[in-house]
Amino acid sequence: TSTTVPEAPEDPLFSVMVAFRNDSSEKKIDLSIGAYRDNQEKVWILPVVKKATATTAMSPDYNHEYLPIIGLARFIKAAQRVCLGNSSDVIKDNRITSLQTISGTGALHLGALFLSKFYRPDGSNNTPTVYMSSPTWSNHPQIFKLAGLPTATYRYFNASTRSLDFDGMLTDLAAAPPKSIILLHACAHNPTGIDPNPRQWEQIATIMAERHHFAFFDSAYQGFASGSLDRDAIALRLFASYGLEMCIAQSFAKNCGIYGQRVGCFHFITSPATEADTLETVTRIGSQLTALQRACISNPPAYGAHVVSLILNTPDLFEEWEEDLRVMSGRIMHMRQQLRIKLEALGTPGSWHHITEQIGMFSYTGLTTDQCLQMREMHIYMPLNGRISMAGLNLKNLDYFVKSMDRVVRE
Ligand code: PMP
Numbered sequence: 001t002s003t004t005v006p007e008a009p010e011d012p013l014f015s016v017m018v019a020f021r022n023d024s025s026e027k028k029i030d031l032s033i034g035a036y037r038d039n040q041e042k043v044w045i046l047p048v049v050k051k052a053t054a055t056t057a058m059s060p061d062y063n064h065e066y067l068p069i070i071g072l073a074r075f076i077k078a079a080q081r082v083c084l085g086n087s088s089d090v091i092k093d094n095r096i097t098s099l100q101t102i103s104g105t106g107a108l109h110l111g112a113l114f115l116s117k118f119y120r121p122d123g124s125n126n127t128p129t130v131y132m133s134s135p136t137w138s139n140h141p142q143i144f145k146l147a148g149l150p151t152a153t154y155r156y157f158n159a160s161t162r163s164l165d166f167d168g169m170l171t172d173l174a175a176a177p178p179k180s181i182i183l184l185h186a187c188a189h190n191p192t193g194i195d196p197n198p199r200q201w202e203q204i205a206t207i208m209a210e211r212h213h214f215a216f217f218d219s220a221y222q223g224f225a226s227g228s229l230d231r232d233a234i235a236l237r238l239f240a241s242y243g244l245e246m247c248i249a250q251s252f253a254k255n256c257g258i259y260g261q262r263v264g265c266f267h268f269i270t271s272p273a274t275e276a277d278t279l280e281t282v283t284r285i286g287s288q289l290t291a292l293q294r295a296c297i298s299n300p301p302a303y304g305a306h307v308v309s310l311i312l313n314t315p316d317l318f319e320e321w322e323e324d325l326r327v328m329s330g331r332i333m334h335m336r337q338q339l340r341i342k343l344e345a346l347g348t349p350g351s352w353h354h355i356t357e358q359i360g361m362f363s364y365t366g367l368t369t370d371q372c373l374q375m376r377e378m379h380i381y382m383p384l385n386g387r388i389s390m391a392g393l394n395l396k397n398l399d400y401f402v403k404s405m406d407r408v409v410r411e
Contacts, residue, residue, distance in 0.1 A: 011138070012383055020381040028379040029397050031388040034190075034361060035259055036224075036328050039394045044328070046257045048320040052310045062303075069290050069298065071100020071265075072305040078312035079265040082229060083186075083219060083236050083250055090240050090269050095278055097286035098267045099293055100300040103259075104220045104251025105139065107266035111216060111247050112147035113292050114268070114285075119214065121179030130216070131176050132183040133157075133169075135385070137190045140183060140218070149181070157192050162354040162366050164194050170207055179212045186219035186248070187232040188360025191387040195225075195359055201235045205242050215239050215246035223255045225360040227329035229322065245271040252308050254361065255325060261304025335393045336363065342402040348409050362387050371408040378404045 016032040038044040070076065076098045080091055090096050101107040112130075121128055130144045133156035141151045154176070155168030173182060184204075189195055196204060208215055217236055223229040239246055252263040268289065270281050293300075311317045333356075340355040355363055367375065367386040375382060380401060382388050393401060 013138075016381050016383055019376070023379055023381075025379040027397075027400055029381065029392060029401060031380065031382040031392040031401075033389050033392055034254075035389075036254065036257055036361075036391045037394070039331065039396070041394055041396070044257060046321070046324045048311055048317055048324050049256060049258060049307060051320070052307045052317060055310065057306055057310065062306075064302070066299045067100070067302045067305065069294050070098075070286075071300045072302065072309055074313055075263075075305045075309035076100055076265060078309060079250060079252075080267060082312060083222065083233055083248055083267065084240055085230065085233065085237055088237070088240065089272075093272065093278060094282060095270045095272065096267055097282040097289065098265055099286075099289050100305055101249075101264045101266045101293075102297060102300060103253050103262040103264040104218065104249050105143070105264075106262065106297070106300075107249030107251070107264045108140070108143045108218060109147065110266045110289065110292060110296070111249055111268075112144045112149060113296070114289055115181060115214075115216070115247075116147040116149045117292070118288060119181065121212075121214075128179060128181055128214075129177070130181040130183055131172070133185070133189070135191055136183070136185075137218070144183075152176075154182070156189075157194065157364070159366075162364060163357070164196060164200070166196065166200055169196075170203060173204065173207050173213065174211060176211065176213065179214065181214045181216055182208060183216045183218060184235065186217045186222065186236050187234075188221035188225035188362075190220070190360070191362050191385065192364045193358030193360050193362045194354075194364070196235070198234055198238075201238050205239050205244070208239070209242055209244060215244055217246065217248045219248055220251040221254050221360050222250070223322070223325040224329060227326040229255075229325070240269060243272045245269065252304075256308055256311070256321070257328075258304050258308065261307070262301055263304040263308050332361070332390045335390050335398065338395075338398055339393065339402065342398065343405065346402065346406045348402075348406040350409060361389055361391060363390055365405070367405070367408065371411075374408040374411065375404055378407075380404055 013032050020030045084090055129150045129152050131152050131154045132140050134153035144151050154172035155165045158165040222232045225232045246269050248267040250265040253259040268285050311321050336356045340352045343352045365386045369384045372384045
């Protein structure tokens with residue numbers, strides 16, 4: 001094998017990062033990173049995370065024992081309330097089974113494996129297709145394919161209007177075979193930054209219910225997008241209220257700034273319409289998820305889960321977390337406004353309202369591949385699809401970025 005293994009294609013973001021690192025210019029800007037930076041371009045450790053890690057539980061006496069296979073129970077319970085709300089019927093009715101995972105990626109993996117093994121909607125042996133938005137996070141198709149699930153796309157982004165292709169999306173969801181798996185971004189769609197509005201989510205849920213599709217939500221930015229955990233969960237809670245069978249891959253990487261600790265959760269929610277006894281159903285599903293988790297990772301990592309659990313389960317810390325979320329999302333929204341105002345003030349050709357209409361970590365600027373390459377000559381590093389990480393912009397580098405963007409758009 002050692003002589004026959006072909007080289008894997010490089011992740012396009014990786015080469016952007018290397019090029020940035022090798023650039024010695026003082027003007028250089030990294031807009032490829034998917035992690036929050038403050039106005040001084042610094043990593044921002046959330047003050048609430050600092051407080052949580054300073055408690056005795058995280059002292060040198062912290063014990064490094066294994067967690068149970070499913071993870072830390074009090075973290076899991078609190079994570080359910082974060083995505084579904086404190087008064088959720090799903091939780092009250094015990095229609096949910098959840099496991100702690102290796103952040104959002106691990107939750108997507110576990111869900112993909114479970115569906116690949118057990119989701120047989122037409123009673124045959126055929127594995128159903130997973131439909132994902134075009135475009136989507138580049139890891140999505142890789143994760144689902146690795147689990148053996150065929151993938152396809154539904155329309156999502158209208159490049160000419162730089163907005164949601166809502167008609168295209170609904171048409172494609174309606175045309176997908178009944179009971180297909182539909183991957184949805186709960187909020188702050190990556191890479192476009194464009195989310196359906198609440199009315200559009202209702203229409204999506206209606207079509208999903210009519211077609212008996214299975215909703216697989218990826219929730220990687222709750223609270224980070226709008227600053228409100230509740231607002232960023234409207235799609236999750238709406239679908240749950242429709243009584244649809246669904247699952248959620250939940251990440252605490254961005255909203256707690258705890259990326260490397262790999263804190264996440266996978267939730268499987270059963271429908272109230274399921275005829276079988278609810279408790280028996282979730283127990284059965286939970287047992288299979290546990291068996292899969294055992295074979296994949298044995299036990300999830302403990303430290304980050306303890307930190308997040310402390311935040312979620314301590315009212316004062318929870319409030320402080322919400323404040324930190326407002327700081328991060330507020331800075332990003334301010335950058336969006338300033339970027340748009342400055343482009344409009346320069347009279348940069350084109351319309352720029354999409355910059356402030358988009359939400360979350362990323363913005364699809366609309367710059368072409370050629371324009372992105374020209375930006376690179378000016379020491380500005382972004383992937384060639386024109387996506388910028390808003391967190392890479394700050395009050396120091398914004399003017400230079402705007403001037404450069406103006407120049408490449410006019411050329
Ligand atoms: N889903 C989306 C849409 C993402 O952007 C990311 C992070 N880039 C993830 C999931 C997973 O992140 P993590 O595994 O770090 O939680």
